[in-house]
Amino acid sequence: ISQPLSVFLPWTELAIGWALVLGVGLRAAAGAAAALYAVFLVALSSVLLRGVPLANCGCFGEGIHLTPAQGLAFDALLLLLSAAAWKAGRSALSLDAWAGRN
Numbered sequence: 220i221s222q223p224l225s226v227f228l229p230w231t232e233l234a235i236g237w238a239l240v241l242g243v244g245l246r247a248a249a250g251a252a253a254a255l256y257a258v259f260l261v262a263l264s265s266v267l268l269r270g271v272p273l274a275n276c277g278c279f280g281e282g283i284h285l286t287p288a289q290g291l292a293f294d295a296l297l298l299l300l301s302a303a304a305w306k307a308g309r310s311a312l313s314l315d316a317w318a319g320r321n
Contacts, residue, residue: 231255239304242313249305256298263291 232255238248259278266273266287276290285293309315 239301242309242315245309245313245315246305249301253298253301253305256294256301259294260291260298263287263294267291 235248235251235255238244239252263276266276273287275284276287278285278290278293
């Protein structure tokens with residue numbers, strides 16, 4: 220299951236990120252992002268609680284190296300930002316607003 224997930228998940232994250240940036244289906248995108256961050260928080264919490272030795276969380280591949288604790292804090296912050304985006308809804312600058320969608 221991890222091989223197909225490793226191919227599918229980054230593209231899903233990218234699509235959700237672009238939807239958030241552009242304001243397309245903002246509430247759905249924010250909800251999807253929050254769900255992903257919640258899953259990541261559970262996974263990293265499991266690693267920390269079980270004492271699994273990891274040099275980094277693997278969140279950004281070879282680009283940025285965060286410890287699991289730093290990854291946990293970062294995902295918690297992103298979860299809060301996703302919740303704030305969901306609560307705020309669309310803005311005047313979003314593509315949804317320009318298209319007249321609710």
